[in-house]
Amino acid sequence: MNANGRVILQSIGWVRSTRNEAIDDDWDKIETRIELDPKQFTPAAVASLDQFSHIEVIFHFDRVPDDEIVTGGRHPRGRKDWPLVGIFAQRAKGRPNRIGSTACRLLGVDGLTLRVQGLDAIEGTPVLDIKPVMKGFLPRGEIREPAWATELLEDYW
Amino acid sequence: MNANGRVILQSIGWVRSTRNEAIDDDWDKIETRIELDPKQFTPAAVASLDQFSHIEVIFHFDRVPDDEIVTGGRHPRGRKDWPLVGIFAQRAKGRPNRIGSTACRLLGVDGLTLRVQGLDAIEGTPVLDIKPVMKGFLPRGEIREPAWATELLEDYW
Numbered sequence: 001m002n003a004n005g006r007v008i009l010q011s012i013g014w015v016r017s018t019r020n021e022a023i024d025d026d027w028d029k030i031e032t033r034i035e036l037d038p039k040q041f042t043p044a045a046v047a048s049l050d051q052f053s054h055i056e057v058i059f060h061f062d063r064v065p066d067d068e069i070v071t072g073g074r075h076p077r078g079r080k081d082w083p084l085v086g087i088f089a090q091r092a093k094g095r096p097n098r099i100g101s102t103a104c105r106l107l108g109v110d111g112l113t114l115r116v117q118g119l120d121a122i123e124g125t126p127v128l129d130i131k132p133v134m135k136g137f138l139p140r141g142e143i144r145e146p147a148w149a150t151e152l153l154e155d156y157w
Numbered sequence: 158m159n160a161n162g163r164v165i166l167q168s169i170g171w172v173r174s175t176r177n178e179a180i181d182d183d184w185d186k187i188e189t190r191i192e193l194d195p196k197q198f199t200p201a202a203v204a205s206l207d208q209f210s211h212i213e214v215i216f217h218f219d220r221v222p223d224d225e226i227v228t229g230g231r232h233p234r235g236r237k238d239w240p241l242v243g244i245f246a247q248r249a250k251g252r253p254n255r256i257g258s259t260a261c262r263l264l265g266v267d268g269l270t271l272r273v274q275g276l277d278a279i280e281g282t283p284v285l286d287i288k289p290v291m292k293g294f295l296p297r298g299e300i301r302e303p304a305w306a307t308e309l310l311e312d313y314w
Contacts, residue, residue: 005194005283007217009254011162012245036245037162040253044229049246053301058215058256060164072201086204088169088193088212088287091294096197097166099215099286101258103296118297126162129256130245133296136310137248139260140275144210145291153293 011126013037013112015059020123022063022093027120028157032104034119034127036112043111046130050109054133057119059100060126061093068094082148100125103133118157168283170194170269172216177280179220179250184277185314189261191276191284193269200268203287207266211290214276216257217283218250225251239305257282260290275314 013036034057036045049055070087074094087095104118114130121127170193191214193202206212227244231251244252261275271287278284 005168007166007168007219007283007285009164009166009256011164012253041228043243045243046245047230047243048240048303049243051301051303052246052306053299054296055245056258058258062164071198073204083205086200086202086206088203089206089209089289091288091291095286096169097285099166101213101215101286101288103294105296105298126164128164128254129252129258131248131258132246132302132306133300134248134302134306134310135300136307136313137260138295138300139211139262139290140314141262142210143290143292143295144208145289146205146208149209149289149291150293153291156293157297 009128011037011060011128012040013127015119015121015123015125015127017121017123022122025155028118032116032119032121034114034116034130038112041112046109046112046114049106049132052106052132054103055106055116056101056103056131056133057121057127058129059121060128061098061100062126063122064094064098069096070094071096076148076152166285168194168217168285169197169287170284172276172278172280172282172284174278174280179279182312185275189273189276191271191273191287195269198269203266203269203271206289207263209263209289211260212263212273213258213260213288213290214278214284215286216278217285218255218257219283220279221251221255226253227251228253233305233309
């Protein structure tokens, strides 16, 4: 990072999926792979990852155009019957820095390829980081959320 | 993103903490704030965020020097009695892209300042994104992890 807050990252790999455009629902029904960049990594980078059932994938919503980035508020999914909430109070893709973060099931590791289920990222999405899901890092204490957030996820997976 | 996988981000804010260096444990005992950048945002960006009990904070481990970035494997916390595992099978800060991601309790929102508990980031850490924790985005199904991962978190919070 430099003094003005700019951070330069390098994609560590890419998503391979049969889904080529962002659709709001049914993400669990598609098979997805993550292919780590063989120019940067060997399988040592994912050694023992298969001992975890879930991974957290941090990725870049690179197909979102500049004019769809919201810095204030919006209605989730454009639904006017849901409240107008700040971009940091939702997980929409049109957000500053275009970062996505999703915990998904790890089905298998084969060399630099990870097979996953439940990753809501389309074909070609740059992956910025992969972390194991550890129980001790899950949210602690009772989780409270507004009604629209519960409703939004009803058909998502 | 450009063709070679480079991604340029802009910090959305900074962590304010009484902790100035990375220590492995007791992160729940310190009070932490996130101050969003007033040059980029108004309070509209966090409207209704207080309806969520927890937020996910994505940040940059900017104090980690280049020679501490691991691209293969290492023993978590340098402990030789724990296995040698790949950097993407652990959550250590010395990782490609230096991205941290932590779910913490949201104690309050005051303008562009968020008060949080359980954020394992030190004073001055650049924040890259903030998302609400939604129940529907938690890992689904039984979570499995190796014994060292459970042990590592014993005194962390």
